[in-house]
Amino acid sequence: VRIVEAFDSDGPALVEFFRSNPVGADSDFVLDRGPDFFALLRLRGHFRTFCARSGERLLGVATALWHDGVDGDRQIRVGEVVDLRVAQTARGSPVARALLASVQRAFEEVGVHWYCATIGEANRAARRLVEGKAGLPALAPLDSYVSAHLLALRIPHAAGRGLSIRKVGLQDVAEVEARIAALRAPLRLRPATPFRWGTSGGEDRGWIARNGAGDTVGLLVVWDGSEVRRIRVDRYSRGDALLRTLTRLLAPTGLVNPLPPPGGALRLWASRALWNRDGTPAVSRALVVAALAAAARAGAHVVQVNSRSDDPVVGHLRRFPGSSFRSRLFGRPGDPSRPEPPARDAGPFYTELALV
Numbered sequence: 001v002r003i004v005e006a007f008d009s010d011g012p013a014l015v016e017f018f019r020s021n022p023v024g025a026d027s028d029f030v031l032d033r034g035p036d037f038f039a040l041l042r043l044r045g046h047f048r049t050f051c052a053r054s055g056e057r058l059l060g061v062a063t064a065l066w067h068d069g070v071d072g073d074r075q076i077r078v079g080e081v082v083d084l085r086v087a088q089t090a091r092g093s094p095v096a097r098a099l100l101a102s103v104q105r106a107f108e109e110v111g112v113h114w115y116c117a118t119i120g121e122a123n124r125a126a127r128r129l130v131e132g133k134a135g136l137p138a139l140a141p142l143d144s145y146v147s148a149h150l151l152a153l154r155i156p157h158a159a160g161r162g163l164s165i166r167k168v169g170l171q172d173v174a175e176v177e178a179r180i181a182a183l184r185a186p187l188r189l190r191p192a193t194p195f196r197w198g199t200s201g202g203e204d205r206g207w208i209a210r211n212g213a214g215d216t217v218g219l220l221v222v223w224d225g226s227e228v229r230r231i232r233v234d235r236y237s238r239g240d241a242l243l244r245t246l247t248r249l250l251a252p253t254g255l256v257n258p259l260p261p262p263g264g265a266l267r268l269w270a271s272r273a274l275w276n277r278d279g280t281p282a283v284s285r286a287l288v289v290a291a292l293a294a295a296a297r298a299g300a301h302v303v304q305v306n307s308r309s310d311d312p313v314v315g316h317l318r319r320f321p322g323s324s325f326r327s328r329l330f331g332r333p334g335d336p337s338r339p340e341p342p343a344r345d346a347g348p349f350y351t352e353l354a355l356v
Helices: 008-019 039-044 095-110 124-130 170-184 238-253 281-297
Strands: 002-005 028-032 046-054 057-071 074-086 114-120 140-151 164-167 203-210 216-224 230-235 268-276 302-308 322-333
Touching: 002 095, 008 028, 008 046, 008 057, 039 046, 039 057, 046 074, 046 095, 057 095, 074 095, 074 124, 095 124, 114 124, 140 238, 140 281, 164 281, 170 203, 170 216, 170 268, 203 281, 216 281, 238 322, 268 281, 281 302
Parallel strands: 074 114, 268 302
Antiparallel strands: 002 046, 028 230, 046 057, 057 074, 114 322, 140 302, 140 322, 164 203, 203 216, 216 268
């Protein structure tokens, strides 16, 4: 087995490798990164992708991704392990360890201050990555998140007394960017480059909530990244299979788009920001209803609302049909003089679940 760096010419083979190796979760899914495997990585920062090969056979892939960030008032470089995949026939072999050794060397060469990885809690195989058993130092749990995958529905719903919801227009962009900057300001490991509307390789959409006095009290921004990656469900869990049946039954009414069969592309809009000034459930729900209806009209299947697991919005959205996916951010300082990872309560920490 040899480890080699991947380049643009390797893109088609990597796309096919990802299609053939689903991610283990409640519902197994495949990230289809065609036609340009590297497009999503370019959106997220600088990177080097490594391949494990035996002859011409591709056995595994891993990417070292890094970006300049901010930790308090300190400028840092954050490294993230992404795209770790090992072929079924090579699992349990030294392939993952060899790939991660290359990732670690890449981080050392660019002076990464933090090693990080975000993994789904149901992805048991990925635990070896963070437990120090696959070549990287052990990573500590830093923060946890919930992604609510809600069915795109045309739901008739009044915003609530004294509350108005409208789509973000060009006149609102400066306000949206300032609000997202304020949301990110307290987060550790946040990107040094601020959020800019319409620059993420897909399409940004957003909705603003205002009260009777005209004050902005809520904001939801979602991203349609279907230009750079599609999600294909390889196997539906029992609960998700029931949701698929429900959408097929409701499809003739025009309320919902039927979830695709196994192997079909799931069109997903993912939230990049959800802000609720007063924590009022009616505000969160009205913003999400607007996004669900717009997604259904556009032919999307699911709106993914991302939040920290302790965010009250998790409770606000329980009445909507869908399922939840839990993930956790792991990390540790890359400085060998700081051998112990930080405690769980040292956050909150930044992660961009919409672009995974």
